[in-house]
Amino acid sequence: MLNKIALEEAWNFPEGESLGGFQSASLAPKGVIGGDLGANLLDVHSQRLQQMDENGVEFMALSLVSAGPQKVPNREGAEKLARAANDALSAEVMKDPKRFGGLASLSMHDPSQAAQELRRCWNDLHGFIGVILNDYQSAGDGNTMLFYDDPSYDVFWAAAEDLGAPVYLHPREATPEIFERMWKGREHLAFSALGYANRLNMHLLGIITAGVLDRFPKLKLVIGHMGEHIPYDLYRIDHKLNRARFPNMRMRKDRIVRDYFGTQVFITTSGHFSTNALLCAIAEIGVDACMFSIDHPFESIPNAVNARDLVKIGRGNALRVFERLGGGVHGLEVKTPRECRVDGLKIEDGEVEFGLYNRSFEKREVRR
Known part of the structure; x- marks a missing residue:
């Protein structure tokens, strides 16, 4: 499939490490994850863009590599990292906004300040289409965890x-x-x-069962890695959230977790390129809840695009969920299956098509 939109794609800026962000040498020795991981995170318009072109990826949403400000236990330091990263990412994206967008980074020490920084990114900077939060916010000595299902974070959710x-x-x-x-x-x-997955799925389910999505019915949440194990376990999750046993659970009494998928909760394929897992997710939560992502440069772009693609997953749902993609500086358009090279090749006037995916009589065309 051509014209894919990828939504969970990591990026870094030269000052990131010195401000307390991701240390590229901390995850694995050089060469273990795609060659020079540090250089690959800094690259946007060279090898990254070339691989996008070679593999039918039209657009990438870039975000500061995890854990970003969430790893900085000092409030002032986390806010400084977020602001610097957002300024740098906006500048990088606007060099080529038809191919790249940004997810804003936020310190979550203070929900009101997080909302303020989000509004700055949305209204004063350019190129942002959403937010990235790297699970809980570290605080105190680094062992205190701040979770966003706490009612104090409603001011942030309201802004989003x-x-x-x-x-x-x-x-x-x-x-x-x-x-x-x-x-x-x-x-x-x-x-x-x-x-x-085990930590993040707990956090997401905590947000849902705390009633955050009920209080903010237009809010949209996205998780990667084929849903962080949730689609596979969804029956048991809903079966065991027994209202008689847990009468104080704040989620709407007439809803189950499954009901939020496809309208307020969405998953992406980032870093999880199993066709069978994708089919399971589609069966459990519906195709409207599924979107495409790669997790570059932690994952290979060619490996990601070899997974089973549908136009809704590869493009259409992203345009529906991340509304800023469809206008302004990005200007992405809805495309038909034929335009995305699904359901046959796009044949120009005067061309002869030899079967569904072939321009050539002698060789088979390869679908991407």
């Missing part, structure tokens, strides 16, 4: 709803104390293989 800014919830590492208690000796499970 008012602006029409979808919020992408992204995973991050455990606190030092939890890592020591839960993951020591099994460090290989603490990150992408298991720990990331």
Whole structure:
């Protein structure tokens, strides 16, 4: 499929590490994740764009690499990192806004300040289409975790709803104390293989069952990695959220978690390129709740686009959820399956088509 929109794509700026952001050497030795990970995070308009062109990706939403401001336990430092990252990302995106957009980074120490910085990004800067929050906010000595299902965060959720800014919830590492208690000796499970999803799906379900989406019915939340295990477990989640057993749960009494998918909660395929898992997600939460992402440069662009694509997943749903994509500086348009090279090739006047996907009689065309 051509003309895909990718929504969870990491980026960094030269000052990021010195401001307390992601340390590129901390995750894996150089060469283990796509060559030079640090250089790949800084690159936007060179190899990244070339690979986008080669693999039918029209547009990428860039966001500051996790854990961003959420890892900075000092409020002043987290706010400084967020502001600097947003200024730098806006400038980078506006070099080529037809191919790139930005997700704003926020310190979540103070919900009112987070709302203020979001409004600055939305109204004073250019190129932003949504928000990224990297799970909980570290505070205190680094072991205190601030979660956004607390009622004090309603001022932030109100701002996101008012602006029409979808919020992408992204995973991050455990606190030092939890890592020591839960993951020591099994460090290989603490990150992408298991720990990331287990922590983030708890946070998302906490937000939903706290009634945040009921209080803010136009708010949209997005999670990656094929739904952080939630689609597979959705029956059991709803089955066990028994209202008689948990009468104080603040989610609307006439709704179950499944009801929010496709209208307020959405997933992307970032870093999870299993066709069978995608089919499971579609069966459980519906195709309208599913969108495409890669997780570049932590994941390979060619690997991602070899997964099963549909036009709604690859493009249409992103335009519906991230409304700023369709106007302003980005100007992305709805495209038909034929224009996206799905359901046959786009054949120009005078061309001969030899079968559904072939211009050539001698060789098979490759669908992307």
